[in-house]
Amino acid sequence: MSRARRGAVAAGLCLAAALLAAASPLAARQQSAAERALVQHLDTLLPILREARLQADRAAAARELLLRARPTETQDTLAIGLLRVVTFPDQAHLARSVVGGAWDGLSGMVTESRYLREFTFTFHWSSRKRTVVVDRPYRSIEAPVWAPPGIIEGNAREAIGAILFMEMQRTRLLQWVRGSIRAPLHPERVYRELATVPSHANRACMAGDLDACWTALGPGADSTRLPRWYSPEEMPLRVASIGPGRWWPAPILAARLKCLERGSPGSQPACARFLAAVAPEIAAPLGMEARRLLLWVALEAGGPGSFDRLVADPGMPTADALLAASGLSAEELTSRWREQVLAARPDTYSGLGASAGLALFWFLVFGALALRSTRWRPA
Amino acid sequence: MYEPLLFIHWKQVRIALLPFAVAAFALPLLSIQGLGAPPGASGLALDAYRASAALEIWLPLYPTLAAALGVTLALSAWNWDHQLKHVHALSLPIPRWQYVLRKMAAGAALALVPALALWAGALLATASVSLPEGLHAYPTQLALRFLLATLVAYALLFALAAGTVRTTTVVVLGLTVFVILVGLLAAPLATLFPTLDRVNLAQWLMESLVEAPGPLEVFTGTWSLIDV
Numbered sequence: 001m002s003r004a005r006r007g008a009v010a011a012g013l014c015l016a017a018a019l020l021a022a023a024s025p026l027a028a029r030q031q032s033a034a035e036r037a038l039v040q041h042l043d044t045l046l047p048i049l050r051e052a053r054l055q056a057d058r059a060a061a062a063r064e065l066l067l068r069a070r071p072t073e074t075q076d077t078l079a080i081g082l083l084r085v086v087t088f089p090d091q092a093h094l095a096r097s098v099v100g101g102a103w104d105g106l107s108g109m110v111t112e113s114r115y116l117r118e119f120t121f122t123f124h125w126s127s128r129k130r131t132v133v134v135d136r137p138y139r140s141i142e143a144p145v146w147a148p149p150g151i152i153e154g155n156a157r158e159a160i161g162a163i164l165f166m167e168m169q170r171t172r173l174l175q176w177v178r179g180s181i182r183a184p185l186h187p188e189r190v191y192r193e194l195a196t197v198p199s200h201a202n203r204a205c206m207a208g209d210l211d212a213c214w215t216a217l218g219p220g221a222d223s224t225r226l227p228r229w230y231s232p233e234e235m236p237l238r239v240a241s242i243g244p245g246r247w248w249p250a251p252i253l254a255a256r257l258k259c260l261e262r263g264s265p266g267s268q269p270a271c272a273r274f275l276a277a278v279a280p281e282i283a284a285p286l287g288m289e290a291r292r293l294l295l296w297v298a299l300e301a302g303g304p305g306s307f308d309r310l311v312a313d314p315g316m317p318t319a320d321a322l323l324a325a326s327g328l329s330a331e332e333l334t335s336r337w338r339e340q341v342l343a344a345r346p347d348t349y350s351g352l353g354a355s356a357g358l359a360l361f362w363f364l365v366f367g368a369l370a371l372r373s374t375r376w377r378p379a
Numbered sequence: 380m381y382e383p384l385l386f387i388h389w390k391q392v393r394i395a396l397l398p399f400a401v402a403a404f405a406l407p408l409l410s411i412q413g414l415g416a417p418p419g420a421s422g423l424a425l426d427a428y429r430a431s432a433a434l435e436i437w438l439p440l441y442p443t444l445a446a447a448l449g450v451t452l453a454l455s456a457w458n459w460d461h462q463l464k465h466v467h468a469l470s471l472p473i474p475r476w477q478y479v480l481r482k483m484a485a486g487a488a489l490a491l492v493p494a495l496a497l498w499a500g501a502l503l504a505t506a507s508v509s510l511p512e513g514l515h516a517y518p519t520q521l522a523l524r525f526l527l528a529t530l531v532a533y534a535l536l537f538a539l540a541a542g543t544v545r546t547t548t549v550v551v552l553g554l555t556v557f558v559i560l561v562g563l564l565a566a567p568l569a570t571l572f573p574t575l576d577r578v579n580l581a582q583w584l585m586e587s588l589v590e591a592p593g594p595l596e597v598f599t600g601t602w603s604l605i606d607v
Contacts, residue, residue, distance in 0.1 A: 195513030195607045206512040348606040349520040355597045359527040362594040366534035367483050370541035371476045 199285035449532025
């Protein structure tokens, strides 16, 4: 390339650069002006959008008011203990039977409840698609007609217990137990937990040490109880049985992984770190179902007004609240709990008799089918 | 007439039956390997968590062994009949139904051999460990379930093998094709007929087989040697 040509190229590049440099602020200024105009235009649209939303909300509210004010069918309101149940007239007798049955189990324990008075229960156990309409906070008790009575009765107990749990949420019990206040559905799971979770507290409880049971149940549990729950050898086994939680933060997951590297340096402290970091009801050797069973045992033992006493003082420690509700000592309460757990031991081979009958039936059926072969019939 | 059929079946299957008996005896012993301590050694008590977790790994082997044993017994029951074109059976002075019943009973009796082996193995296994508080051993129940599952698998295959190979092929292929087809056609059919949206025929078929009163229900129950 000649010197003149190189000079021309360099001059061209310089010119282009100069043009670009000159054009950029202009373009930027033009763009920002256009954007500002757009934003101003959007601003002008916002009041319209706001008004449209308001209108939509008003329309929805009016629709709901209309629906509530003019129910499509006549509804009955029943008073069952502290409960207010709204249902259709043809369902009233079922509601009295089902909800009344569920309330009977609680009626002695609860003499007053702000939330039970605030809430309404709607009842519907039918194949027809109908909506019970009420104008206050409500909780549904519903099931299709083909659902067995046990399902709708369970729904009723769950619904009432869930409202009672709202009453408990202002107390310190919330740190120890959660969920609907009702008789445990699966006490056999508590037995399985007591028998198989690797914890010396559980084993001692199984052997009859009531203090160990109380420790394992952990009312007012905190991380200082960890050595009373698990020996150093049991901690990795317990951590392995817990499994990884999807939403745990990285340090907890890292502690779990480190804990499972058995024998490596730092493994043992990692186990303790992990068990102290996860929620107490996960770390404890006996989980939520066991605690709910203890709560239920306390309420049953306490008789009339036991639930009222349980939630009377929001600042009362969990253990004291349980003892106040039950009217028993910790030893007596734990003893009753243990009796119920041992009585709920699952029968591992409970269905074997029926299975044997069924197997022999099918053995005979297949035998009969074998007789039907056409192989030996003369052609 | 029963004894000769039992003897013939025994001669046919004894070589195949031996590994089954050995496996049935060994399986409970293998499943408790490394778990226990001799009875009375309280300091080395069997850990309940280890037991329940480790035993779970072995659970699927019991029904698998029972099914394999049942199939082997059923196929061996008809094997030489098919090979000899049923000439021997036709020459016997008894009606076919009596012949079939006796043949079936002979095979069922032979199923007792591995079942007794499993029972002995399970008794030995549970006697060799000290169970912690709260856990219990179920050697007899496990052996009974094993025998029942073997008998059902045996009867099912016995009925199929009693017919021609063609019949067996048609039944097995028909079921397989049905399961595959309903799986493939579920989505298009649900699009055409919305009422079918909630109907899963393949699942229904499987549930009908493995849940009471289905024929394979005995396979889906508990197979625990040691449990709470």
